[in-house]
Amino acid sequence: MAQFKTFDAHLLRSVPLSEFTKHLELEVDGVSRFGFVPGQWLSVKAATPEGEEMTRAYSIASPPSENGHFAFCLNRVQDGFMSNYLCGLEAGAKVEFQGPFGDFILRPALRDTLFVATGTGIAPFRSMLHWLLAEGDRHQGHEFWLLFGARREQDIYYREEFEHLAAGHDNFHFLPTLSRGDAEWTGLRGYVQEHLPEIVGARTEMHAYICGLDKMVKANRELLKSLGWERASIRYEKYD
Ligand SMILES: Cc1cc2nc3c(=O)[nH]c(=O)nc-3n(C[C@H](O)[C@H](O)[C@H](O)COP(=O)(O)OP(=O)(O)OC[C@H]3O[C@@H](n4cnc5c(N)ncnc54)[C@H](O)[C@@H]3O)c2cc1C
Numbered sequence: 288m289a290q291f292k293t294f295d296a297h298l299l300r301s302v303p304l305s306e307f308t309k310h311l312e313l314e315v316d317g318v319s320r321f322g323f324v325p326g327q328w329l330s331v332k333a334a335t336p337e338g339e340e341m342t343r344a345y346s347i348a349s350p351p352s353e354n355g356h357f358a359f360c361l362n363r364v365q366d367g368f369m370s371n372y373l374c375g376l377e378a379g380a381k382v383e384f385q386g387p388f389g390d391f392i393l394r395p396a397l398r399d400t401l402f403v404a405t406g407t408g409i410a411p412f413r414s415m416l417h418w419l420l421a422e423g424d425r426h427q428g429h430e431f432w433l434l435f436g437a438r439r440e441q442d443i444y445y446r447e448e449f450e451h452l453a454a455g456h457d458n459f460h461f462l463p464t465l466s467r468g469d470a471e472w473t474g475l476r477g478y479v480q481e482h483l484p485e486i487v488g489a490r491t492e493m494h495a496y497i498c499g500l501d502k503m504v505k506a507n508r509e510l511l512k513s514l515g516w517e518r519a520s521i522r523y524e525k526y527d
Contacts (some may be wrong), residue, residue: 293332294318298380299356304444308350308407309374313382315355322430323357324389325350325414326496326524333372343369346498346524347387348410350418360410364495383491391483391524393419394494399429400401401486401495403507405436408499408526409444415496416449425474432460432486436479436503438467480482480506484514491515497523 296313296360304310321353325449328346335341339393349358364370376382393400393415412433419426437443443463453461464475465484475482491514497507504523511521 291330293383293385294321296357296382296384298316298376298382299379300378301374302375304360305442308442308444309361309363310444311359311361311373311376312349313359315357318355320353321351321355321357322405323347323351324392325418326392326411327387327389328391328411328524329357329384329386330388331369331373332504333369333383335368341369342385344388345373346391346407348413350414350421358413360407360413362407367429368514389524391496391498391522393496394522397426397429397494399490399493400431401483401493402433403436403495403497403499403503404485405432405479405499405503406442407444408497408503409435411498411524412496413445413448416452416459418527420452420459426456430458430460431481432462434479434482435461435463436499437463437465439465440445440468440472478506479503480510483507483510487511487516491517491520493520495521497521498526500527501525 295316299312299314328344329345330342332342343357347357348360361373363374377415402410449461453459465472468476497504504525508521
């Protein structure tokens with residue numbers, strides 16, 4: 288089996304995004320630049336208190352940078368080791384990982400694109416969209432929708448950032464939808480898949496990227512296929 292290089296990184300800071308979710312910023316040690324393609328993930332290694340070595344995949348939640356910095360968007364999974372371990376780290380803590388891995392990346396030629404996420408499934412899209420919208424020649428002439436499903440308003444991770452991106456780009460549409468929005472919420476309601484038909488209409492010559500838990504990914508893939516989409520136009524990453 289191929290041996291992959293193990294990197295060390297250290298935690299620069301962690302910021303709560305909601306009660307159980309954190310944004311972690313890290314810096315790779317000993318490199319001036321850490322290369323990856325938006326949408327890829329890293330395999331993080333850590334030992335449990337019993338000495339068992341665990342590895343878990345985490346999508347990179349930031350665009351490529353020139354300084355070896357990257358981010359994770361992490362959800363504490365009940366009784367899970369790695370997610371709670373990482374969310375509990377203090378600034379300066381060491382994190383070992385291998386990667387980048389994965390082919391959940393923007394495929395050429397670029398088309399109008401729909402990004403669908405729930406929860407921390409937003410991570411690869413934060414990386415892709417910051418990269419894509421940073422330069423006009425990467426995105427001009429196409430439309431992009433980010434359909435993000437959350438329970439309540441306080442669970443819309445990176446809300447200000449995506450609103451800011453949408454305000455600065457007429458071709459980027461940020462569409463959070465809440466399954467348990469309160470009475471004041473004026474945006475979309477319900478599950479992400481309920482809004483797909485209206486967004487895509489009769490068009491099938493688009494790309495869709497879907498990221499999150501299996502059940503949500505399945506529901507959205509099925510729906511797009513029922514609208515006449517080809518399998519190859521739908522890419523997905525499942526977290527469970
Ligand atoms: C390619 C890829 C990218 C990923 N990127 C991210 C990411 O950016 N952010 C992130 O938070 N997670 C991400 N995950 C999920 C992550 O790898 C772990 O599965 C998750 O953090 C749970 O690990 P754990 O060790 O804490 O729990 P475990 O001990 O592995 O699991 C504990 C229990 O929770 C269930 N479970 C496992 N994963 C999940 C989950 N994601 N949600 C709810 N229940 C779960 C398991 O079935 C098990 O019963 C990604 C997974 C993959 C495959």
